[in-house]
Amino acid sequence: MNNTEQKSCPLAPIGIAVNNISVIYKNAHKAISDISFDIPCGSITALVGINGSGKSTLFKAIMGFVPCYQGQVEIMGFPVKKALKLNHVAYVPQNEDVDWNFPVLVEDVVMMGRYGHMNMLRIASQTDKDAVDQALTRVSMQDYKQRQIGELSGGQRKRVFLARALAQASNVILLDEPFTGVDVTTEEQIIRLLKELAQEGKVILVSTHNLGSVPEFCDNVILINKTLLAYGKTSDVFTTDNLQKAFGGVLRRFVLSAESLHADADAREVTVITDDERPVVLYGEKGLEQLASGSGLKPPSNTPIKVRKES
Amino acid sequence: MFEFNALITTLLLPFQFVFMQQAFIVVFILSLPMAILSCYIVLKGWSLMGDAIAHAVLPGVVLAYMLAIPLSIGAFAAGLCCALTTGFIKENSRLREDTIMGIVFSAMFAIGIILFHKAETELHLTHLLLGDILGISLASMIETSLIGLFVLAVMVIRGRDLLLLIFDPQQAQITGISIKFWHYAFQVLLALTIVAALQAVGMILSIALLIAPGACALLVTKRFATMLKISVAVAMSSSVLGVYASFYIDSAPAATIVLFMSFIFILLFIYKTNQQRILLHQRKTAKFSLVDNKVSL
Numbered sequence: 330m331n332n333t334e335q336k337s338c339p340l341a342p343i344g345i346a347v348n349n350i351s352v353i354y355k356n357a358h359k360a361i362s363d364i365s366f367d368i369p370c371g372s373i374t375a376l377v378g379i380n381g382s383g384k385s386t387l388f389k390a391i392m393g394f395v396p397c398y399q400g401q402v403e404i405m406g407f408p409v410k411k412a413l414k415l416n417h418v419a420y421v422p423q424n425e426d427v428d429w430n431f432p433v434l435v436e437d438v439v440m441m442g443r444y445g446h447m448n449m450l451r452i453a454s455q456t457d458k459d460a461v462d463q464a465l466t467r468v469s470m471q472d473y474k475q476r477q478i479g480e481l482s483g484g485q486r487k488r489v490f491l492a493r494a495l496a497q498a499s500n501v502i503l504l505d506e507p508f509t510g511v512d513v514t515t516e517e518q519i520i521r522l523l524k525e526l527a528q529e530g531k532v533i534l535v536s537t538h539n540l541g542s543v544p545e546f547c548d549n550v551i552l553i554n555k556t557l558l559a560y561g562k563t564s565d566v567f568t569t570d571n572l573q574k575a576f577g578g579v580l581r582r583f584v585l586s587a588e589s590l591h592a593d594a595d596a597r598e599v600t601v602i603t604d605d606e607r608p609v610v611l612y613g614e615k616g617l618e619q620l621a622s623g624s625g626l627k628p629p630s631n632t633p634i635k636v637r638k639e640s
Numbered sequence: 641m642f643e644f645n646a647l648i649t650t651l652l653l654p655f656q657f658v659f660m661q662q663a664f665i666v667v668f669i670l671s672l673p674m675a676i677l678s679c680y681i682v683l684k685g686w687s688l689m690g691d692a693i694a695h696a697v698l699p700g701v702v703l704a705y706m707l708a709i710p711l712s713i714g715a716f717a718a719g720l721c722c723a724l725t726t727g728f729i730k731e732n733s734r735l736r737e738d739t740i741m742g743i744v745f746s747a748m749f750a751i752g753i754i755l756f757h758k759a760e761t762e763l764h765l766t767h768l769l770l771g772d773i774l775g776i777s778l779a780s781m782i783e784t785s786l787i788g789l790f791v792l793a794v795m796v797i798r799g800r801d802l803l804l805l806i807f808d809p810q811q812a813q814i815t816g817i818s819i820k821f822w823h824y825a826f827q828v829l830l831a832l833t834i835v836a837a838l839q840a841v842g843m844i845l846s847i848a849l850l851i852a853p854g855a856c857a858l859l860v861t862k863r864f865a866t867m868l869k870i871s872v873a874v875a876m877s878s879s880v881l882g883v884y885a886s887f888y889i890d891s892a893p894a895a896t897i898v899l900f901m902s903f904i905f906i907l908l909f910i911y912k913t914n915q916q917r918i919l920l921h922q923r924k925t926a927k928f929s930l931v932d933n934k935v936s937l
Binding site: 392393394413414418419420422426427428431432433434437441442444445449450451477479480493 | 683797798800801803804807808810811813814815816817858861862863864866867
């Protein structure tokens with residue numbers, strides 16, 4: 330099989346194929362069960378679920394860190410181990426998972442993304458150095474190369490690890506809660522970058538509980554709670570019923586019924602579901618709710634939720 | 641002039657004895673791999689693991705003596721046994737690793753002490769515990785150097801992998817670096833280094849050489865390359881100074897080395913806290929001047 334051909338996306342349109350996997354931990358605790366989905370290349374997919382729903386276990390299973398009790402995962406058409414060897418997978422950790430006092434510089438961290446491309450001694454070639462420079466430039470962090478990672482702000486820290494994933498030049502990028510502890514500007518920058526990467530044919534999987542931003546940039550959504558609740562196009566999956574299933578009792582939910590919105594006999598109501606970050610706003614008659622346009626965007630200051638009655 | 645010459649002669653006196661020359665050579669060779677390894681130990685947070693392995697080698701040494709095999713082999717086997725037992729119990733219980741290590745190494749140390757008194761060896765307990773650098777044989781010198789060189793070679797060749805593993809285990813796994821392999825490899829390196837240092841500084845004090853240089857370095861730098869350099873500098877200077885000073889004050893060389901290291905640590909600590917205080921003061925005054933600007937505008 331020709332490697333370079335396999336690497337390019339059109340020939341392997343399925344980026345991540347998860348086939349009926351279950352993971353059981355050593356203490357016989359079943360973390361996730363019977364999860365299947367196919368993520369196509371050139372798309373952004375959100376992995377959404379409450380804490381303890383098995384999001385990170387699913388991530389670990391996709392990266393091959395935990396063995397699957399049943400089922401298998403294929404990345405770019407290869408079994409996980411082979412895919413890791415071929416440098417197909419890059420990972421952006423949560424900010425909380427990193428020891429920021431560690432004596433490494435920004436350029437050191439980004440260079441770590443190149444280790445898979447180097448030989449045993451991990452001596453950087455000119456190609457590696459160029460890749461690091463390019464990655465840092467792409468996230469506008471080239472001026473911070475020589476900084477120790479602890480000297481950066483939350484958003485800058487996130488960008489350094491994004492740069493590492495870019496330098497790794499993998500086809501699949503997994504991001505664990507990329508928007509926690511990040512300011513709005515950085516969030517927008519990250520989203521723009523992810524969209525660009527998806528256009529280049531990369532497979533992006535983002536675990537997030539930031540519901541409001543999901544419709545703004547994700548093509549597909551996976552809803553899980555120990556098992557798969559829903560998977561499909563964002564507009565299809567992001568419904569009141571599904572979110573209720575995934576978050577029942579955990580998230581705040583406001584329903585603004587017709588009477589409080591307008592005086593005529595319009596049965597449509599506004600539903601706001603939020604985990605106290607950015608709310609997702611749905612509007613329409615029961616069962617036919619649609620994502621209110623701009624619900625992922627910052628609401629204008631005068632009206633908190635901009636949904637108008639059609640006259 | 642005559643007095644000056646006399647002073648020089650007195651100062652150079654330690655270098656004229658063969659046992660002193662040997663001692664200088666041994667500590668010099670030892671301090672390099674120990675200083676480098678100590679940077680990784682400090683960052684990994686494995687000081688206690690080093691301490692445990694160091695204590696656990698005692699029964700191995702005594703048994704090796706009874707079986708008439710090289711002491712270093714017995715010591716190495718015992719050190720590894722401690723590490724593996726700790727790993728096994730951790731996998732199969734809910735106890736924390738430090739608790740398990742505390743139990744395992746003290747049990748092994750106790751076995752060692754009992755064996756030592758039963759076996760009626762010609763070994764000196766104090767030499768095992770605190771080292772006998774002045775009485776080191778040529779064979780142990782060669783052994784020490786070879787082990788030291790091996791550890792050094794591994795650190796130079798695979799150090800980057802180990803650093804990535806300590807910093808970000810998940811990224812390391814993605815890169816194809818095996819966590820399990822390094823978990824044990826690191827313990828083997830630790831056990832080997834302690835074995836190498838056994839004759840020179842003893843099992844109790846070897847741990848100081850495996851922690852203090854890296855700790856000193858981490859106190860003052862935020863770059864790993866600099867950390868390695870400072871660690872080596874601290875280890876080498878205090879080793880040589882310690883042996884040298886012990887000649888005049890007639891003290892145990894190993895203990896004197898450790899004392900020098902602790903002294904450097906305290907100095908660096910004071911320097912660092914002082915620097916931070918100055919920085920804080922500067923920031924405060926800078927803030928005030930900013931406020932002044934605003935007022936004048």
